[in-house]
Amino acid sequence: MTSKSFLMVTPVLLLSLIVIASANDYGYAPKPNYQEKPKPENKPLPTKPNYEQKPKPETPDFEKSNPAEDYNLLPTIIGIQGTVLCKLGSKIFPLKGAITKITCVAIDENGYETAPFSTLTDGCDENGYFFATLSGLKDNWKLKECKASQYYSPLETCKVPIDANHGLSGDLLSSYRILNDKHTKLYSLGSFFYTSESQSAPGGGGGGY
Secondary structure (H helix, E strand, C coil): CHHHHHHHHHHHHHHHHHHHHHHHHCCCCCCCCCCCCCCCCCCCCCCCCCCCCCCCCCCCHHHHCCHHHHHHCCCCEEEEEEEEEEEECCEEEECCCCEEEEEEEEECCCCCECCCEEEECCCCCCCCEEEEECCCCCCCCEEEEEEEEEEECCCCCCCEEECHHHCCCCEECCCEEEEHHHCEEEEECCCEEEECHHHCCCCCCCCCC
């Protein structure tokens, strides 16, 4: 009985093997497993931006340039200010109406030194203060040197100049400051003094170039 069963099972088993082999030959593939998820790729995680670190701004062009060179490109006005006083003994007071002379030398467009040219300030105010702008300088001239000297006192009892602060010999314009809003180079002079004839020193006279 057992031998007969074995003989009957054997053909069936062989037939099954033949069918499976035939299916493989005709390109039948095993059924995919849809429950298995694809394995994700290992990508680097994005870094968190640092919002506290601000980018360094570029330096503006006006900070890169040379301020001294830039100022030479601007229209420049030469201004001169000072005071004129009267000294009688121990008494000193403003000399209203006094006039100062500004004399300059420049280099012309051909590189030659010009002849001295002068301008007179307006009369001082009640505080003895005067302010003048330089005139007579052409656009293509370069200013070389300027001096300020005493010129006129309206007070008969105080009209002899004293050479204090080089008022007689000529005070060289050297100390200045820039007024950017007015495009002005402002020179400041020391006070000039006049006195009476009786108190004047020998050798008085006019000043300047």
